[in-house]
Amino acid sequence: MTVMTKGPMRGSPTPWSYTFIRILFKFVLKIFYGTIVVENAHLIPETGQPCIVCANHSNSLTDALLLVTSIPSKKRNMLRLTAKATQFGHKTFTSWLIESAGTVPIKRRKDSVDGSVDNSDAMLKLMEALETGDAVCLFPEGMSRYHPTIAPLKTGVARLVSDVVSRNRNNPDFQISVLTCSITYMHRQHFRSDVLVTFHEPMKFRARDNPGLLSPVDYDNIKRLTAQLHEKISRGTIDSPSWDLVRTAKLATRIYAPLGTRMSLGDYVRVIRTFLDAFKHFEDLNTENPVNRNGTTNIPEAAQKELRHDLKTYQDQLSQWGIKDDRIRRPLPRHIIVQRIFIRLIWSTSLLTISLPGLLLWLPVFGTTFIAVHNFKKTGPIFDTWDEIAQYKLIYGLLSGICVWIIAVILTWPIAPFSTVLVPAFMWMTLRWFEDAVSAFRAFTALCQLLWVGKPTLKSMHDRRKDLHSRLMNLAVHSLGLPINPESFFVAAGGREKGRVKGPWDSTARYFSLKRRRKRDWNETLRLYDKVDYPNDDSY
Structure with missing residues (x-):
């Protein structure tokens, strides 16, 4: 299927609930964590440029909230999130939080009785959002884990890039960026510890420049791109x-x-x-x-x-x-x-x-x-x-x-x-x-x-x-x-x-x-x- 994107892409309007959540949790995260350092925010593609943000996933919902608050609103008006489907449909604050921000539910094999899932509807929603000029957030590890090492990445991000580029192969101006991000918690669950969020140079894909990703795609190309994503994310954090x-x-x-x-x-x-x-x-x-x-x-x-x-x-x-x-x-x-x-x-x-x-x-x-x-x-x-x-x-x-x-x-x-x-x-x-x-x-x-x-x-x-x-x-x-x-x-x-500080006055002022x-x-x-x-x- 080929889709022609007409006119400039401006991205979806920002839901009021998303703006509320971003302001609220920017305040909460600054209280919980002593310092949140964001590196290379200037590399973030601006609103209207299709973008997939993918990061390591070691701290459950906190990772998503951290990305939402770390990406300046002047750069992106919103970040469309994904979350495991089991977090939807509950009468809890967390469930409301996830659903009201326009989050897309992703089904996991481990949550299915027979181990089979169908995420075709979710992937379609993500492709349509990208074609609108939105930024979507994916955690390619597939699940959050309390481990010192990054898990082998799933191929979902690479397959999404392949699908959306293939859908727009006849549009020479269509370009999608993959913005990798490394999140490093000094002590992820401890009060007043510090966090580093490092954005890396985005990878950009056009149909004419990446014929190997056009359908029917060679799966080796998908695996190769996934390996590149893993390397970029891993190099920016403590992966042991x-x-x-x-x-x-x-x-x-x-x-x-x-x-x-x-x-x-x-x-x-x-x-x-x-x-x-x-x-x-x-x-x-x-x-x-x-x-x-x-x-x-x-x-x-x-x-x-x-x-x-x-x-x-x-x-x-x-x-x-x-x-x-x-x-x-x-x-x-x-x-x-x-x-x-x-x-x-x-x-x-x-x-x-x-x-x-x-x-x-x-x-x-x-x-x-x-x-x-x-x-x-x-x-x-x-x-x-x-x-x-x-x-x-x-x-x-x-x-x-x-x-x-x-x-x-x-x-x-x-x-x-x-x-x-x-x-x-x-x-x-x-x-x-x-x-x-x-x-x-x-x-x-x-x-x-x-x-x-x-x-x-x-x-x-x-x-x-x-x-x-x-x-x-x-x-x-x-x-x-x-x-x-x-x-x-x-x-x-x-x-x-x-x-160390420069002198007594600087020490007192900062203290x-x-x-x-x-x-x-x-x-x-x-x-x-x-x-x-x-x-x-x-x-x-």
């Missing part, structure tokens, strides 16, 4: 065969670019990925040496396996003591440790004290989400439930937060015009103070641990770290092609979101910023302990 490798690559990054290095979240993720690629080679028994960016190998396999083992042992010891690598890198005299213990204790106590009134407003929100997530975890194994934890926290946190806001306004009805704005503002400032209080308390407990561990043991750990740093720098610089001086390099590269607190560690979450461990790999 095991959680243990993720943990080791993050530690290697912290030793190579120590705490305080001014680097963007994108640079941080790419350095992790570089170390991860080196370590991944030794998961494959047929690979003897890690390959650097120039395609050469320098480091013997035995030395790299030993390095991985020593890094794991070092991180295990840090986790047991509850301290960061930076405490070992820069050893402090005992009198300085004692002095800082008192300072951190006073500061954390003071911040907690001024946070208490506002925490009474947050208590119902925290309690509701905790109970909801606790009960949800009981419904299935880790791999089938943990990918929806962030979604549950967002939805239940939103609903309970709205209830708290309404009740607070009713209780202060005589000044309702003021309390309507002041209550959420006060809750936001409470969250800022509470984050600082928790951060100060983490520092307090770590300093106490340093006293408990003792000077001789810390000296031994410091010597071990110096050895690890030397071996890592050899791997990073001579085998992986990373900069020899990361602190200077990433400052010049423009890493301004976190890390008390209303927008977000100044964190020095991209791995930080709103926890009383540093989150460095992951589920056991045998849980899967």
Whole structure:
């Protein structure tokens, strides 16, 4: 079947519910996640240009909401989403949310009794939307999964490109773009962690330039395009065969670019990925040496396996003591440790004290989400439930937060015009103070641990770290092609979101910023302990 698209394509009008959802969840996501960094938004094709947005899928509905809010409305008026058909037709807020945004239901074989599905109607709707000039969102993994690795991609995106190009083969002006996107969560389900959304250069397809995709299409061409999509998405995120490798690559990054290095979240993720690629080679028994960016190998396999083992042992010891690598890198005299213990204790106590009134407003929100997530975890194994934890926290946190806001306004009805704005503002400032209080308390407990561990043991750990740093720098610089001086390099590269600041005034201004607190560690979450461990790999 051939379709001729006449006239300029302007895209479908934006439903009011979609605009409402985009504004609402942009606000909610900014509260739940400490920082959301969007890279290369200028690469997004504008409204009226047919576009398929495809990304990795590790966080259920949260992935879709993140894409909706990360794509500027000036670029695309809307993003037509897809979701599993089992989420439609329920009398729940989540179901209403999905349906009202014009989402297209996709049937999955695993949800069918006999394992057979027919998505021809859904694919037709997507093709018609593309021919109108819309952008549609597909997650080519086929399902959301709580795994450290990206699943093999389904061929749906490639087949959709083939079908829509074939339908418009007689229109020389028709062009469709495939915009790949990599989503990286530092800790996908934890409050106030950080997120990176990286858009890649779009792949563009016209009938005259891609005869191999015109029907009847050779399936090898479909598989080849799918492999290209997998490579582009995978290269922009932390894609690992095991959680243990993720943990080791993050530690290697912290030793190579120590705490305080001014680097963007994108640079941080790419350095992790570089170390991860080196370590991944030794998961494959047929690979003897890690390959650097120039395609050469320098480091013997035995030395790299030993390095991985020593890094794991070092991180295990840090986790047991509850301290960061930076405490070992820069050893402090005992009198300085004692002095800082008192300072951190006073500061954390003071911040907690001024946070208490506002925490009474947050208590119902925290309690509701905790109970909801606790009960949800009981419904299935880790791999089938943990990918929806962030979604549950967002939805239940939103609903309970709205209830708290309404009740607070009713209780202060005589000044309702003021309390309507002041209550959420006060809750936001409470969250800022509470984050600082928790951060100060983490520092307090770590300093106490340093006293408990003792000077001789810390000296031994410091010597071990110096050895690890030397071996890592050899791997990073001579085998992986990373900069020899990361602190200077990433400052010049423009890493301004976190890390060291220019002076006392800049430090104070950013510390008390209303927008977000100044964190020095991209791995930080709103926890009383540093989150460095992951589920056991045998849980899967």
